[in-house]
Amino acid sequence: MEYNNVMARTPTTFDVFNAIAEPKRRELMNLLQSGARTVNAIAEMLGWRQPQVSKHLAVLHRVGLVQSEARGREHYYRLDAAGLREIHEWTATFEEYWEHQLVRIKQHAEEKARMAKRRD
Amino acid sequence: MEYNNVMARTPTTFDVFNAIAEPKRRELMNLLQSGARTVNAIAEMLGWRQPQVSKHLAVLHRVGLVQSEARGREHYYRLDAAGLREIHEWTATFEEYWEHQLVRIKQHAEEKARMAKRRD
DNA sequence: TTGACATATTCCCATAATGGAATATAATAA
DNA sequence: TTATTATATTCCATTATGGGAATATGTCAA
Numbered sequence: 494m495e496y497n498n499v500m501a502r503t504p505t506t507f508d509v510f511n512a513i514a515e516p517k518r519r520e521l522m523n524l525l526q527s528g529a530r531t532v533n534a535i536a537e538m539l540g541w542r543q544p545q546v547s548k549h550l551a552v553l554h555r556v557g558l559v560q561s562e563a564r565g566r567e568h569y570y571r572l573d574a575a576g577l578r579e580i581h582e583w584t585a586t587f588e589e590y591w592e593h594q595l596v597r598i599k600q601h602a603e604e605k606a607r608m609a610k611r612r613d
Numbered sequence: 614m615e616y617n618n619v620m621a622r623t624p625t626t627f628d629v630f631n632a633i634a635e636p637k638r639r640e641l642m643n644l645l646q647s648g649a650r651t652v653n654a655i656a657e658m659l660g661w662r663q664p665q666v667s668k669h670l671a672v673l674h675r676v677g678l679v680q681s682e683a684r685g686r687e688h689y690y691r692l693d694a695a696g697l698r699e700i701h702e703w704t705a706t707f708e709e710y711w712e713h714q715l716v717r718i719k720q721h722a723e724e725k726a727r728m729a730k731r732r733d
Numbered sequence: 734t735t736g737a738c739a740t741a742t743t744c745c746c747a748t749a750a751t752g753g754a755a756t757a758t759a760a761t762a763a
Numbered sequence: 764t765t766a767t768t769a770t771a772t773t774c775c776a777t778t779a780t781g782g783g784a785a786t787a788t789g790t791c792a793a
Contacts, residue, residue: 514634515623515781519703526706532740545782547741566739566790574710581704583639586646588701590694624749635751652770665752667771686760686769
């Protein structure tokens with residue numbers, strides 16, 4: 494596959510960033526935090542149709558965010574969230590930006606508190 | 614806009630997760646860590662065409678990841694990365710999964726070291 | 734073997750994204 | 764005012780998405 498010149502959009506299956514850009518897949522990941530689940534179990538818990546569950550699981554599986562294990566005709570899917578580390582670390586490089594904001598909010602609050610005290 | 618039934622894909626401009634799913638936009642964010650920049654400056658530094666820079670900046674701006682300030686005909690864009698906090702925190706809820714993996718790797722290494730020592 | 738169950742895959746549709754090229758808009762300078 | 768510079772927007776072609784429905788595949792049970 495050539496995704497250099499004529500790329501319409503980074504395919505969902507290319508990397509973890511794209512895989513979790515889909516809210517439903519984040520929902521799925523969240524659900525799997527409670528343990529390995531069967532496709533049908535997931536479908537029922539989330540109220541989705543089975544093919545949709547399979548498709549979203551397939552995407553997560555391709556980028557390595559879930560693993561599956563077949564037990565008879567049932568396939569158990571479980572988290573393999575190590576791939577999220579990359580995202581966690583990338584966002585961490587921006588941490589100072591929201592901390593600056595938090596500091597500003599905190600200062601604002603303290604300022605207000607001082608003003609209130611002075612009025613006593 | 615109705616994005617309930619006939620959604621082809623979560624639009625890029627919907628949330629921060631989608632905005633940063635595009636690698637070029639992450640590159641742009643990375644660049645802006647060094648400070649506010651002009652559209653043309655960005656284009657030159659990254660080797661992109663000006664309209665592409667403007668478009669990607671527009672997406673980032675819509676989800677609030679950058680702010681812009683016009684100084685004459687030049688528009689300076691700077692990071693406003695607080696929106697990434699949401700992502701950082703979501704991935705953090707999965708931290709134990711990669712830590713488990715790290716522990717396993719570490720144990721494996723220690724095991725190997727013990728075996729090597731025993732052989733001395 | 735056959736039927737039922739669990740999951741995966743395929744086809745279709747509507748939507749939208751990206752890059753490129755061209756063009757529009759806005760601001761400055763001559 | 765007009766030319767130039769900086770940026771934004773529009774149009775196009777290509778690609779891919781996600782849901783639904785139907786169907787294929789695989790596994791077990793009778």
